[in-house]
Amino acid sequence: MEPGKLLAAKASEAVKALYGAEVDASLLQIQPTRKEFEGDYTLVVFPLLRTSRKGPEQTAAEIGAWLGENVPEVATTNVVKGFLNIVLSPLYWAEVLADIAATAEFGQLPATGKTVMVEFSSPNTNKPLHLGHIRNNLLGDSVSRLLAAGGNQVIKATLVNDRGVHICKSMLAWKKLFDGKTPESTGIKGDHLVGDCYVAFDKLYKSEVQALVAGGMSEEDAKKEAPSIKEAHEMLVKWEQGDREVRDLWAMMNGWVFAGFDQTYKALGISFDKVYYESQTYLLGKELVQKGLEMGVFTTDPDGSVWCDLTADGLDRKLVLRGDGTSVYITQDLGTAERRFSECHLDSHVYVVGNEQDYHFQVLKLILKKLGFDWSDRIYHLSYGMVELPEGKMKSREGTVVDADDLLEKMYVEAKATSEESGKLDDIPADEKERLYRMIGLGALKYFIIKVDPKKTMLFDPKESIDFNGNTGPFIQYTHARIRSILRKAEETLKLGPEGPGVSPSPKEIRLIRILSAYPGKVAEAVAALSPALVANYAYDLAKEFNQYYHDTRILQEPDEAVRAWRLGLIRTVADVLVKAMGILGIELPDRM
């Protein structure tokens, strides 16, 4: 058991024995002792004063005395104001470490028997992935790993937005302006080529609108009457009718985009268990509209459009079906949610979607609830903040986006340069070096993104490269490589002993073990908050603590063989836990760098 949890339980017993009352677990606040005081953990006694009916100092002293007498793990205690500092015996700490080292699945929480779907990425086939998508992808991927560590069965899903007028715009531009160009003929990555088509359309469209306005038309009319937009709409109608030529063109261009996306996903180390396409799901949800009408949840307007009145819930009236019988965005989302819960037997569903859709998900959950689905409150919108540039929001049209592929390449180049400068990898094969450069560059990028609380808007300055020093991915990777290096040398010179008893850990070692022991609790906390950032910050704390310990403790040079073996066991455990924690973030740790 984690020492902190043990103490909370014992403190509860102490209160009962001393004051004859059961207290709520939330009142027993055990926290790591701050550096400036003596102790491993601290009990805050203020919340217990109501029960003890005594002053803080006295209450703390009494509980401390009781713990000292009745809990063998407790060595000494001291009281500072209303805080009871508790020192656990070093031998107990050695046992805690031995337990951790012996638990292969340390940090893997017990199975919940629950199946969770995580939908993320959900790209638009008109736009190459940019930094905003990277945050989405990395969050989705790490939350999936986190939920799995939390004991859940996880299904990673994505919904590709592959239909609609916007797609027709790209298709039209390609037909008119691109002269049969293909990714092969131009050497341009498929998703980028199609993205170029979309931009070209926008340019053409704007010039047409401008010309019409110059000819005396109002801007509003011009936007509807521009020939290219009318043509795009005609194309959409043909697409819906299954027109052979349009469908072929659509399939070809989508193929280019998917090939491009696959490449980027692979570079990011991301995969999906299920890929849904809007072109196959966009008709879903219509039968739910019918059901809602029968239930009286929805109403029909004179023009035939169907609405859900949410004004009583403090929201607006929401359209769920157009007058012409076609779906809107939310219709489809209602339908897909229902299908996924029934087909995949989901217990819950996490949607990783930007916070600009907070309202949408509020409405979605509410309507599902009104339709009588009890799982509606097991839908979680993991709402994350935008990635902003120093000049503000990224805008595709203004060319202020940070392209995902460019950024990945830049990180690789940077990692390579730093690595070559250090010269540590000079003697290993070229392909292995390449793999490490990718690993480090990607580690820097992933950590940079994931360490920030998901719901906060974050800032990225393209002019400043992502750091490799300080609170960064490479710092943690470096720490790991350093430990492995010591372990390699140890294996050459002496055999690793088991974590034997009889070694009494130093205060610095106890701090390290304390952090190690907190790992499962940290995972649980992160799962509850759907926040991989907590795991990232944990890994940094552990790595930092190790580096401090390492700096003034001899390991290989320790003369006492038992102590040396024990320390090697300690640092190996640190390395192992770093691998687990960073694994949740999707970051690999190299043995050398």
Place this chain on the structure above:
RNA sequence: GGCUCCUUAGCUCAACUGAAUAGAGCACUUGACUACGGAUCAAGAGGUUACAGGUUUGAAUCCUGUAGGAGUCACCA
């Protein structure tokens, strides 16, 4: 305008369910054993937690108001 979210060191970010003197990194200044890996470590400087009230033994955290910022309020997705 209504609703939602945000504002912590020069900059980027932490701070569990309210708890001790609000912590890291970057940048800046100064230093580190003839290195078990210097992508490291140590020290210094840097704060009225946007502002004003309130609740509490105790507030960055909870409540009210103000200022500033973002998002949203589509028969777009």
